[in-house]
Amino acid sequence: MKELRTRVAIVGAGPAGLFLGHLLSREGIDNVVVERRSREYVEQRVRAGVIEDGIAKLLADAGAGERMVRQGLVHHGVELRFEGASHRLALSDLAEGRAITVYGQQEVVKDLVRLRLERGEPLHFDAEVTAMDDLRSDAPYVEFEGPEGRTRVSCEYVAGCDGTFGVATRAVPASEMRRYERTYPFSWLGILAQAEPATQELIYCRHQNGFALYSLRSPTVSRLYLGVRPDESLDEWSDERIWDELSTRLATTERPALNVGPILERGITAMRSVVVAPMRYGRLFLAGDAAHIVPPTGAKGMNLALADVRELARALCAKFQDHSDDLLDTYSQRCLERVWRAEEFSTYMTQMLHPSFDDEFENGVQRARLRQVVTSREASTVLSRNYVDLNSL
Ligand code: FAD
Ligand code: DHB
DSSP states (O other), X not given: OEEEEOSEEEEOOSHHHHHHHHHHHHTTOOEEEEOSSOHHHHHHOXXXXXXXXXXXXXXXXXXXXXXXXXXXXXXXXXXXXXXXXEEEEOHHHHTTTOOEEEOOHHHHHHHHHHHHHHXXXXXXXXXXXXXXXXXXXXXOEEEEEETTEEEEEEOSEEEEOOOTXXXXXXXXXXXXXXXXXXXXXXXXXXXEEESOOSOSSOEEEEETTEEEEEEEEETTEEEEEEEEOTTOOGGGOOHHHHHHHHHHHHOOSSSOOOOOOOEXXXXXXXXXXXXXXXXXXXXXXXXXXXXXXXXXXXXXXXXXXHHHHHHHHHHHHHHHHHOOOHHHHHHXXXXXXXXXXXXXXXXXXXXXXXXXXXXXXXXHXXXXXXXXXXXXXXHHHHHHHHHHHGGXX
């Protein structure tokens, strides 16, 4: 078996793992990132698209936001659409001038991979971490299987940034970590389409047939989602059916609803909430989806992941540079407060915008909530602040 030695072994090259590696390397802290998929795969994986105000600044301040600043789309409002009518939420007016940046998650990943490879820092693709151990000692290790066979990475700390149900959470004895979970009776069918967006701002829409979201990636690429039943498969959704349903749900009396074009990518994602606590076991620290999942309606998944590693990098720097354990010791508790706020907001948005198919009482409550958001300055201010910058509040 090959042997490697580093200070921090990072499992996973999603936004969390790559950004943690980036922040540590900037501080001269040696680290190795190990990713089981290929570079092409992680750079093409279409997922989230909304970056909070504080998280966009974090990326830019860390020298990782140059292309995001040039190509990302800064939005100062979003639209809520229900009962066939549009209501604009003036996010920036309601949230002290802050704004969101619409920039695909895979673009963030591409930027971080490029920066890392340009600086010659270790990043192993096609390399699956199969084991980690001695996590409660001061000499933990991880092992991975890569193109050159098996490698053992001896380190001082392990960062579990390996996404849902990964090897990191599985390495923790069940008695040492609690798991809180909720499922929702919906999935999202998402498409990326070569079509000029027919909207300047994102549209979150509640229609009696279900939820719809109109988002975008560039002046020529649209990103759209439909709320579907959890047991539905892509085979049941022809291109024609997808576009018909989107145009039905997004229709208003005033404007053409959307522009149609070739579908470049499609997928169905189940919606759920998961929190594991604590986000630490000995010298293993969890970050991002490895520690928590939110339903996507609040656009918080990637933002939470980047905010976690902002904390983790700071804590590891304090340890390596000032010999202080304080921030490492409070990492889990500080993250979890923010994570539960994100769960609350994501649940609130989900429950307000996904109509029930069998509970008319629930539907009455949802409509009342939506009316309150668009008529009460207090309610729209709370929503806007959480939407634009929850992870920096
Ligand atoms: P990930 O991006 O999942 O990265 C984890 C990485 O670890 C992966 O590259 C994985 O291949 C790697 N890995 C796993 N196991 C191992 C191992 N044993 N060895 C080595 N590497 C390993 N959020 C939104 O806000 N809006 C959305 O529309 C949205 N859509 C989504 C669609 C899907 C299909 C999924 C799964 C998530 C979506 N999310 C969305 C959530 C958002 O994408 C995540 O919150 C975000 O990716 C979290 O980043 P991360 O780095 O923690 O995890
Ligand atoms: C996008 C994804 C989300 O989950 C969301 O709430 C808003 C936008 C997107 O992919 O653009």
